[in-house]
Amino acid sequence: MTRIASWRTLVLPEVRDAISDDVARIIVSGLLRGGPHTRRLEERLGADWNRQAVVVGSGMDALELVLEDLDLMSRRVLVPANCFVAIPGLVARLGGIPVPVPVDAVRFAPLIDPDTVSGRAVVIWIHHGGMVGEHAEASICALRAQGCLVIEDCAYVLAGPRPGSGPGAWGDVAIMSFAPTKPICGSGGGAVLTRDEHLAERIAARRSHSGQEHRWAVGESIYRFRGMSEIEAVIAYHQWEQRNVLRACLQCVAETYQQALPQAVVMPGRTPQATQSRYAVHLPNPMPDLRGRLARHGVASTVMFERPWFDYPALAVHQDEEDWDEIRDLLMRTLFLPFHPSLGTADCMTVVDALKRCLLSEDLERWKTSL
């Protein structure tokens, strides 16, 4: 049986060689942190995004460094309800009040009416799975016009050749991740992109944990190193440089799925986007055992999240009275199919066939009769 993983990192042969050469030079130089490769990556990202770029230890470090720079104490921070729990957890730890917001069922983009949001609020706008909501740019601009600070989380966004005008360029600040399971698929690291050069300087200065006694002396606390290693910077640099190849491969996979999948699992309006790094299907009915059934056909899959973040004990205090049935239904009915640059057409068809077989017996029938 062919086994299809949900994600596989692709490093092209020519990129492998370039990485090996650079890594060999780093080892010889003995400069493993804070050297020319970190600076080269920052210059490249800065030029491509037309922003100040600060390279950091991970996507979560990027978010933490940005949030630390704001005075979050008792400030409302709007976080999509379908978010990885550590993000609102970080907000709460820094004294902010994480506030869940609904998302649209097509692209999972936050739905926020700017008129109902106070100017002191911070918004963490996640382009989930690298999908970009039709309303994203206009909403982000309206929120900023209202005085909110918008952080665009681009960990999943597979940026194009000129990222400076697309997602990541609309908010006040954006963060990226170079973790192996994210679309740039490096070995780790992250970045902050900002128009504010003073913010960039402050974040760069907080990355290191040594030589920070002057901060502790004025009541601040810095616990660990949050920079990137030179080797991570080399891998991220070359992977970023070849992102167009990754995009072309992923677009093929998305188009193949789109054409071959039964209509019953395609969310109307969710057409493939070049920035996307996850492929979601929408199940006719919640099927808690579907992942297990697919796995028996050799196909791995992932869920978005099992429950909204405010269900977890550490964050439950932030839950309000609102009715979140739609989000729960969306979480239960969303399944991510294998989606990585090395999948060929035959692999995609294996996935589609497995899904049809798992669904066909009763679910597709039930879907038809319910129309």
Ligand SMILES: *Cc1c(COP(=O)(O)O)cnc(C)c1O
């Ligand atoms: C993965 C991810 C992060 C965190 O990035 P790391 O590099 O793993 O710390 C943040 N936000 C989103 C949306 C992510 O998917």
